[in-house]
Amino acid sequence: MMNDRNFSQPSDPRPRLLVVEDDPGLQAQLKWAWDDFDVILAGDRASALAAFRADEPALVTLDLGLPPDPDGVSEGLALLGEMMALRPDAKIVVASGHGANESALAAIAAGACDFYQKPIDIDSLGLILRRALRLHALEAENRRLVARVGEDHRVLGRLITSAPEMLKVARTIERVANTKVSVMLLGASGTGKELLARGLHEASARRDKAFIAINCAAIPEALLESELFGHEKGAFTGALKTTEGKIEQADGGTLFLDEVGDIPFPLQVKLLRFLQERVIERIGSRRSIAVDTRIVCATHQNLEAMIGDGRFREDLFYRLAEIVVRIPSLAERPGDAALLARAFLGRFAREMNPAVKGFSRDALAAIDGWSWPGNVRELENRVKRAVIMTEGRLVTAADLDLSEADAGEALALNLKSARETTDRRLIRHALARAEGNISNTAKILGISRPTLYDLLKQYDLH
Numbered sequence: 001m002m003n004d005r006n007f008s009q010p011s012d013p014r015p016r017l018l019v020v021e022d023d024p025g026l027q028a029q030l031k032w033a034w035d036d037f038d039v040i041l042a043g044d045r046a047s048a049l050a051a052f053r054a055d056e057p058a059l060v061t062l063d064l065g066l067p068p069d070p071d072g073v074s075e076g077l078a079l080l081g082e083m084m085a086l087r088p089d090a091k092i093v094v095a096s097g098h099g100a101n102e103s104a105l106a107a108i109a110a111g112a113c114d115f116y117q118k119p120i121d122i123d124s125l126g127l128i129l130r131r132a133l134r135l136h137a138l139e140a141e142n143r144r145l146v147a148r149v150g151e152d153h154r155v156l157g158r159l160i161t162s163a164p165e166m167l168k169v170a171r172t173i174e175r176v177a178n179t180k181v182s183v184m185l186l187g188a189s190g191t192g193k194e195l196l197a198r199g200l201h202e203a204s205a206r207r208d209k210a211f212i213a214i215n216c217a218a219i220p221e222a223l224l225e226s227e228l229f230g231h232e233k234g235a236f237t238g239a240l241k242t243t244e245g246k247i248e249q250a251d252g253g254t255l256f257l258d259e260v261g262d263i264p265f266p267l268q269v270k271l272l273r274f275l276q277e278r279v280i281e282r283i284g285s286r287r288s289i290a291v292d293t294r295i296v297c298a299t300h301q302n303l304e305a306m307i308g309d310g311r312f313r314e315d316l317f318y319r320l321a322e323i324v325v326r327i328p329s330l331a332e333r334p335g336d337a338a339l340l341a342r343a344f345l346g347r348f349a350r351e352m353n354p355a356v357k358g359f360s361r362d363a364l365a366a367i368d369g370w371s372w373p374g375n376v377r378e379l380e381n382r383v384k385r386a387v388i389m390t391e392g393r394l395v396t397a398a399d400l401d402l403s404e405a406d407a408g409e410a411l412a413l414n415l416k417s418a419r420e421t422t423d424r425r426l427i428r429h430a431l432a433r434a435e436g437n438i439s440n441t442a443k444i445l446g447i448s449r450p451t452l453y454d455l456l457k458q459y460d461l462h
Contacts, residue, residue, distance in 0.1 A: 016057035084111035091132035156199030163333035177203035187327030190377030209253030217259035235284025261301035335432030
């Protein structure tokens with residue numbers, strides 16, 4: 001059967017409804033039943049799929065008994081699967097005859113949002129469709145909000161945060177970006193040191209030149225000098241050609257040295273000379289090369305203790321640490337875990353599992369309460385795995401391999417400490433979960449709006 005398209009103007013504001021039904025009488029009845037829908041008709045799997053691709057309807061009614069199997073459900077279920085694979089956000093309502101609960105349940109399991117009984121009650125089906133349309137609109141709005149999370153809370157171009165502790169770090173980096181000072185970032189693994197280093201580079205006048213990152217702990221000691229300073233052809237076995245080192249490659253730009261505490265002591269002398277004189281010598285060469293490279297370094301180690309043990313040069317430390325920026329852990333950034341989780345979910349769902357729409361309530365509670373020992377990297381990995389593995393539309397605490405009981409332990413410990421600190425943390429967690437909406441924040445906290453306003457003023461929270 002040919003696709004019977006309702007020839008409305010392209011600007012027709014009515015939501016599109018694709019009716020997949022092989023009975024001409026029912027087609028006519030459904031076509032004219034609702035003036036508030038732009039109805040498209042199809043009578044078989046091929047024409048329905050073509051219309052679904054071309055018209056992108058928000059809603060579909062689907063009779064599972066389609067030719068060439070009008071007495072079975074194979075064609076209808078196959079079409080349902082194809083539609084869900086193309087656009088998981090579409091709301092598909094399937095027809096169920098008397099005693100056909102098994103096929104209706106199979107359709108729901110395959111992604112249909114609801115079902116209706118035959119013979120059709122137009123009013124009842126209209127209610128089902130309007131409920132499905134509201135769900136479609138809510139999910140679309142949720143996707144828009146998730147997409148905006150990163151933009152609304154993005155600093156330094158890439159860093160997502162609303163925590164005052166991290167905003168202070170960002171302001172510090174912005175202040176020093178256009179100076180020539182060396183910057184040392186101190187923080188636990190997974191706190192975003194490379195992201196901050198890249199943000200510093202992009203906020204500086206060097207943004208149009210190279211940003212090069214190197215993890216000093218990941219390169220064997222025997223190769224690290226060549227990696228940093230380069231080598232001449234024939235300088236050692238295997239040196240088949242002259243190669244520039246990372247310092248030289250970053251000329252005019254920024255070199256990020258991660259885990260700088262792992263640089264072996266003899267190589268520290270050569271790095272110090274570069275910082276003092278701004279020249280390098282490749283391995284196997286006596287020619288000095290002037291290089292204008294800014295050094296930004298990071299470590300999770302206690303360099304002052306290493307200086308005391310004789311494992312790190314004190315003069316190199318002061319050259320590298322003209323400005324020291326201490327990065328808070330994710331647990332010290334109330335509200336950021338939920339904010340980042342939404343941003344990660346939006347990205348991973350688009351890439352890997354578009355059927356995932358958000359987090360369940362227990363997942364958000366677990367995210368807020370977990371101590372995140374692995375920081376942002378742990379959060380990103382848990383969300384990524386959960387998006388891939390979840391079988392539902394909402395990621396749950398179980399999908400994240402977290403439980404509310406375990407996650408609540410950190411908050412319980414805080415309740416035993418200062419009341420003010422706890423109030424601040426809980427209010428900021430609630431604000432983050434409610435995405436800044438004051439009424440919803442008050443509901444989450446179980447207080448009135450005037451009381452919340454008083455607390456916000458008292459604790460100077462904005």
